[in-house]
Amino acid sequence: MERGTEEAAERRRVRLAVIGLGMIGKVHAQFASRLDECELAAVCDTDRSREKFSQELKTAFYTDYRVMLEREALDGVIVALPNEAHESAGSACVERGVHLFVEKPIAPTVEAAARLIERAAKNRVQLLVGHHRRFNPLVEAARQIIRGGELGSLLGVSVLCGFYKPAEYFIAGPWRKEKGGGPVLLNLIHEIDTLRYLCGEITRVYAEVSHKGRNFPVEDTVSVSLRFENDTVASMLLTDTAPSQWAYECTTGENLFFYQTKENCCHFFGTEASLDFPGLNKVYYADPNRRGWQHPLSIRKTGVSTANSYQRQLAHFCRVVSGEESPRTSGIDGQRTLIAIEAVLTSGQTRQPVLLEP
Known part of the structure; x- marks a missing residue:
């Protein structure tokens, strides 16, 4: 069992449940079963074959989350369902006064996100959106370097994200071939949220999308140009259909599945x-009097102790439920990321830039 702080051991453990036992839902359930801060009271999935997984974790299994919410005394619920079900399942939780941790995106649309945020506020429960990268020590260190001014005024950012999703990924989840299941909503949303966390709010989006790799109804490749409120610019290229060694998942060591x-x-x-990432090598001129492309550069690496971001995010949710902390990624924050993602999709369809309200 993972050991928490002495204070965590003394406080009452929060009772959690997980709705949805897909790839990420299982990760959340496994950590919830091991953390000292919480008790995994139940899990829920419509696929009865996943009851075996619940037995391995020694927790109750349900096929209907409404029944689970009625029978179990829960403090918080983690919703890890397909995007289209986030609003309905999340609303069922908050309307019972249960604190909510919903996987990204917060909802399938900005309007659905607004409704979920309003319901959480009306029922006075906390809403955390699962943008787990914000809890990675590498991301935290990069944020401190950038926002602390070590780079001076931030001018531009370049992001590469390439990987190959195998056939079984789509067999296990046929919805991933359809609208709402493509890499913009499932993968690029992580990149967008990370840049917002590091660089500030996005004010302008231009995107080109392609279906060339797989010819599915959803995109498989996207190129995005961003402008931030501080006039920083960024370029992003993402594809889920190419062998590549340049992507967050395969460079950070965060998930050894990759x-x-x-x-x-x-x-x-x-x-x-x-600054490069995740290497965290800062490149600069050591002598301020010898600056220019003809002068030598110095490189200084920032050392960071690794820690599992999913575990740290879940421990944070326990503290949110206990009233000790505010959500690092609130519902409104998650909605802002979704607004930027919808702008990417709109720009890709119209081939026109999209301006975002501040």
């Missing part, structure tokens, strides 16, 4: 220094 490489997937360029 083949790991030693490459960097992001580069941040500032007036005083530049």
